[in-house]
Amino acid sequence: MLEAHRVSSLRSRWEVREDDAPLLVLEAKGWRSAVRYTLDGIAYEVQSSWTGTQYTLTTDDGAEVARAERIGRKRWSIVTPEGTFFFRRRSIWKADQEWIADPDSEEPVGSIRRTGTWRGDAEADLPGMPTPLAVFTLAVVLLMWEQAAAAGATAAAT
Structure with missing residues (x-):
């Protein structure tokens, strides 16, 4: 299980732990929805398209x-050379995400849920998913939530 704890309320920066042991830090990069991290000596970057609908x-x-x-849709997916992973938003009222075996599945395989309303902490239970892909999935969801919060704040300000 992965846990992400926001390190700073001023910047997009999360400490990620795996089974209560420090794993890595997701660090914001630039003005776009993007983070960098290093896992097992390999540097990774997660970056969004200009529309924010693809990472x-x-x-x-x-x-x-x-x-x-x-x-940002109710159903979304992650495509890898090994296959496609399917996800869906748990409900219209919650931003929690569920990993499902295929688009027609009703039973979730795993989930990503908020554990802190104000801080932006999260927990990812993605059993059997390779760690680099699980971290990517968690990062995408964290950035998705940030993007939605920013859009909501902008709409409230107008």
């Missing part, structure tokens, strides 16, 4: 490892 996971040499598509 890519690349290594420091520019190789694409995975791509998240249809971000």
